[in-house]
Amino acid sequence: MYEFITSQLGVSILLAIGVLLALLGYVAYCIYYERKISAWMQDRWGPNRVGPLGLFQPLADGGKFALKEDIIPGHVDKVLFVVAPSLAFLISFIGFAAIPWGGEWMLDGKLVQVQVTNPDIGLLYILGVGSMGVYGVVIGAWASNNKYSFYGGVRATAQMLSYEIPMGLCIVVVVLTMGTLRLEGITAEQAGYWFGFIPKWNVFLHPLAFAILFVTVLAECNRAPFDLAEAEQELVGGFHTEYGALKFGMFFLGEYAHMVTGSAFICVLFLGGWHFPWIAEPEATSTFAVLLKIGVLVGKVTAFIFMMMWLRWTLPRFRFDQLMRMAWQGLIPVTLALVILATILLYFNLHRSIWALVGNVAILAFVLAYAAARGREITGRQDNMPRAKNITMAARAATGASA
């Protein structure tokens, strides 16, 4: 039994259970964190009644969810109505399995990976699980048999599908730089230094790809400014209008778990995962060092989640045509250019040189110059829409009023 626990498989399974419970707690506290941040940004107190500083608020919320009536309305598709939140929850909580939490751990004289699973295709696994997230939304929206849900689901599908493509292309850029699909390998490759002090993180090679990946993860998580699927002013609750009690809670927890997994994924691909200069180095494999590495990764993830919440309470929501235009006419051409850049650099074996950074800056400069030269404001109408002036003139012509 002891041999099994200290083997890779035993560590994996224990870690799976441990990380899962930790993630449930972390996600519950994310909701508290979000309410506190929104309160601070709006000059309010936020939750402060349940326990010291309102710290027991997540427990109270959970209890409240459970004590509400678990209603299945008469007009819904009863099987799919229950399947949808279960699926959303399940898919959000299995994505973390391929995230390398703490490098290698010297356990009982053997090195084991502090990672639930380390398949050859870890990157593909996370991408696949991430894109399955759309099923929960679509099935829930369809089963609810409600117009608000239906429109929310249709919007969410179009949005998640569109932002999947730039996300995939950004990941191709990383693979062209790193040459492996193993997430542990990608982290280990980044744990070095240029000139002895700049960590070899991918964000210094491809900052534009990093920024685009962050935007697509925001869109995949349905977070503001991409929360059109649940735009409360237009669609009430979007795809979860008909849900209540713990079924709504499952959608809610799933969304936050998706954010955690997405942030950890960005950290692993672009910010060196558990690596931090002079604090968490790959050579250290003691238990203390592993805990430190886990702490570093959790710290990076928390910083990302803070940024997502900050954006949510700062930016207004996109309009749907802006959203689609940004994905198909903005991000996809830029990421295609990034893939071409990374391919050419790899052909000349310059894929980890300063030329990657130069190329990124050049692409960004070209895009900005092009946008400035066209002189069309980002929020503007499309070509075939009448301008405001023309609308006024048409109205005047129609009513027969003189100018």
Place this chain on the structure above:
Amino acid sequence: MLLASIEPYIAIGATVLVVAIIVVIMLIIAHVVGPKRRGPVKDSAYESGMPIVMDTERRFNVRFYVVAVLFLLFDVEIIFMWPWVLSFYHAATTGQTVELASGELAGKGFLLFGMGMFFVLLVFGLLYEWKKGAFKWD
């Protein structure tokens, strides 16, 4: 050897199982703990408190369908790139040839050319869709 190659997937299976157990527990708790007070109003669809007009299975904008079709094409094309990326990385960094599925040996120049042709078609398709107005939402 076989066990070593399926070991990662056993761990994934264990994760899925544990999450599924949590889901079932949550569903049972929700069913058992909550009150049960049914009524005709609770059984009807929520439409801002108004009487419901028409049914849900209505026509919706065809552009959503176009987006789904375009996504299918693009995503399959991206998935095609992944094995190529690994072969190309190996060929470009070591200077060795890579054995293709057909048994031929290919160097980095051939791999670059092949993907270049694929990419030209991809970009041409994107530009065609752009000109045709597939991305216009108004």
